[in-house]
Amino acid sequence: MLATNNGSFPWKGAGVAADGAVLDRITREVIEAQTRAGLDLVTDGLVRRRDPVSHVAGQLEGVTLGDARGGFPGSGATYRMPIVASEVAWRRPILNEDYLFAREGSPRPVKPVLVGPYTLARVSEDRAYSDPMALAMGLAIALNLELKALQAAGAAWLQIDEPAILQAKEDFPLFTRLWEVLGRGVTATLCLHLEGADITGLYPGIARLKRLGCLSLDCVAGKASLPLLGSATLPGTLKIGLGLVDGHTPRVETPGEILGTLRSAEGLPPPDNILLGTASDLGALPPEVAFAKLESLARARDLA
Numbered sequence: 001m002l003a004t005n006n007g008s009f010p011w012k013g014a015g016v017a018a019d020g021a022v023l024d025r026i027t028r029e030v031i032e033a034q035t036r037a038g039l040d041l042v043t044d045g046l047v048r049r050r051d052p053v054s055h056v057a058g059q060l061e062g063v064t065l066g067d068a069r070g071g072f073p074g075s076g077a078t079y080r081m082p083i084v085a086s087e088v089a090w091r092r093p094i095l096n097e098d099y100l101f102a103r104e105g106s107p108r109p110v111k112p113v114l115v116g117p118y119t120l121a122r123v124s125e126d127r128a129y130s131d132p133m134a135l136a137m138g139l140a141i142a143l144n145l146e147l148k149a150l151q152a153a154g155a156a157w158l159q160i161d162e163p164a165i166l167q168a169k170e171d172f173p174l175f176t177r178l179w180e181v182l183g184r185g186v187t188a189t190l191c192l193h194l195e196g197a198d199i200t201g202l203y204p205g206i207a208r209l210k211r212l213g214c215l216s217l218d219c220v221a222g223k224a225s226l227p228l229l230g231s232a233t234l235p236g237t238l239k240i241g242l243g244l245v246d247g248h249t250p251r252v253e254t255p256g257e258i259l260g261t262l263r264s265a266e267g268l269p270p271p272d273n274i275l276l277g278t279a280s281d282l283g284a285l286p287p288e289v290a291f292a293k294l295e296s297l298a299r300a301r302d303l304a
Contacts, residue, residue, distance in 0.1 A: 001271040001304055003039050003297040006193050006216060007281035008046035010290050023048055031106045037291050038298025041109050041157060044102035051079040056114050060142055061089040066125060073119055074163025074196030075281060082124040084135060090142035093149040100153055111157040112150050117143055117178050119164035133174060140181040151188045159191045166197040176209060183211035191216055195280055198222035204232035216241030220279035230267025240269055243279030245293040250285060252292040258300035276301050
């Protein structure tokens, strides 16, 4: 059983413009904090990202960034809307430099995180394709190249955030095709993280996506996902991520509460295939609260 963070980690002074050297220092600090909390798998804290999409989407050819708006799927976060003015293309690695810097200073494996093509298409203004499927497929092809670049750089875990599919579950057949294209040639563990709701209507199909290595669920807003896991047999190699601490409240869940939820769930895979993680992003919390929540996850792992 592993403990992991599925998003950012807050830092003092967040929201204040910082140069590269300062962000380098902060990256080291948030990795150290996650490691000290006892996590097995960390992120770089996403400290270089001002919102969920612009850091990656803004560097794809054919995409510019529009005005800020609220209501990002799952979290409700503010983001700059991608404007797709011409055919989307990937020309060079986007996250490799961030990943390599984080990995160099981390005693734990680092997990790159990026928003997937379905959600990215849903929050974009399309001026080029005039077809949501075509835009999403163009993004899947581009992001597949980004994933393969991260894999070549040494990333063994790759997290794809796709909260928008929980808001339009009727699009799952389309989502299945996008996921197949996104994962082509990727042998690293692909982790699909779903935030904001449960997977009723998507399960068990979503657990059987090609090349899916880990299905990570929001078990706070989507608590109804837990009983579903016992309704169908999971693929033997699939890891299940259980998001059991909430980034929307400062109340720190106790290890006993986390363990109680874990023990009450039926149909879970063996412990070696379980990840205890964050249900939602911790970035809006005070750093000491975020640390305490991650420490509770690690303690629950030890008790389990």
